[in-house]
Amino acid sequence: MRVGFIGECMSELREAENGLLSQGFAGDTYNSAVYMKRTFPQHDVYYISAVGKDALSDEMVMHAVNEGINPRFIGRHEDKHLGLYRIYTDDTGERSFVYWRSDSAAKSMMQTLDSNDIAAMTAFDMVLFSGISLAIINEEDLSTYFSLLTRLKSAGVKLVFDINHRPSLWKSKDDAKRLYAKAYELADIILPGIEDFNFLYGIDTIDETLKFLSDYTFDEVIIKNGSDAVTVINQQGDISQVPLTPVENVVDTTSAGDAFNGVYLGARLEDSSQKEAVEKASKSAGFVIQHKGAIVDATAYSLFSKNLT
Numbered sequence: 001m002r003v004g005f006i007g008e009c010m011s012e013l014r015e016a017e018n019g020l021l022s023q024g025f026a027g028d029t030y031n032s033a034v035y036m037k038r039t040f041p042q043h044d045v046y047y048i049s050a051v052g053k054d055a056l057s058d059e060m061v062m063h064a065v066n067e068g069i070n071p072r073f074i075g076r077h078e079d080k081h082l083g084l085y086r087i088y089t090d091d092t093g094e095r096s097f098v099y100w101r102s103d104s105a106a107k108s109m110m111q112t113l114d115s116n117d118i119a120a121m122t123a124f125d126m127v128l129f130s131g132i133s134l135a136i137i138n139e140e141d142l143s144t145y146f147s148l149l150t151r152l153k154s155a156g157v158k159l160v161f162d163i164n165h166r167p168s169l170w171k172s173k174d175d176a177k178r179l180y181a182k183a184y185e186l187a188d189i190i191l192p193g194i195e196d197f198n199f200l201y202g203i204d205t206i207d208e209t210l211k212f213l214s215d216y217t218f219d220e221v222i223i224k225n226g227s228d229a230v231t232v233i234n235q236q237g238d239i240s241q242v243p244l245t246p247v248e249n250v251v252d253t254t255s256a257g258d259a260f261n262g263v264y265l266g267a268r269l270e271d272s273s274q275k276e277a278v279e280k281a282s283k284s285a286g287f288v289i290q291h292k293g294a295i296v297d298a299t300a301y302s303l304f305s306k307n308l309t
Contacts, residue, residue, distance in 0.1 A: 008106035026294035031258035075112020
């Protein structure tokens with residue numbers, strides 16, 4: 001299967017030993033792409049973004065290549081560079097971030113795609129986009145961005161939307177809700193979290209979330225609620241809950257949801273049931289949060305994932 005992930009990959013700084021910082025590359029949809037490819041190497045995974053022409057951007061593209069991700073749709077901007085963020089984690093593994101991304105190349109990614117690129121993307125089986133990618137795109141490029149999504153949907157590409165709301169990236173809550181409503185209209189699969197819906201709409205229960213989403217038509221809905229059971233709804237509207245096994249040794253929750261998304265979607269593309277896909281995805285997320293950083297060591301993950309699929 002061919003799967004595209006739209007978004008921004010940044011340079012990641014996190015605390016290492018002796019007061020030093022460790023540098024890597026990460027970003028919500030990029031993390032999902034990595035974990036899908038690591039877990040299901042049979043899928044052809046593409047990343048859709050833009051970086052600069054500087055050495056750090058070169059390193060990011062090489063990181064993608066080394067992860068088995070096709071960089072064809074990672075555009076190169078003449079004047080802009082990679083974004084940067086710093087992770088801080090507290091004693092419970094909860095994370096906070098400081099970003100330097102206000103003028104990153106990824107904000108202008110639509111300007112780096114040509115008609116041949118867009119035509120090629122219509123051959124994808126699935127594309128994931130997120131609230132973060134909606135937030136960072138230059139305002140003047142948003143119509144082009146939604147035109148791309150509309151064309152992909154018309155071509156039969158399954159569109160997947162993860163809200164992944166970041167208040168600091170938006171001018172206002174109303175701006176976010178306006179664009180999210182357009183995303184809901186286009187998405188075939190949605191992966192919301194109760195925390196996002198509570199912040200945006202004052203919704204804090206599964207029943208209220210289901211009522212809100214009933215105004216839209218989705219093939220699949222996967223509602224994440226921290227360590228509580230995941231609620232899944234299929235195309236026929238059947239609702240079920242998949243319990244999770246809590247993780248005791250939480251080190252860093254940076255990309256728990258990202259890993260979940262990548263593995264869930266990869267499993268579904270391999271014809272796993274929703275329940276099986278949630279179980280695999282939650283195990284992956286549980287493994288990831290026991291390690292520092294958004295993308296865990298490849299060898300360690302490889303050993304873990306052998307028993308996952």
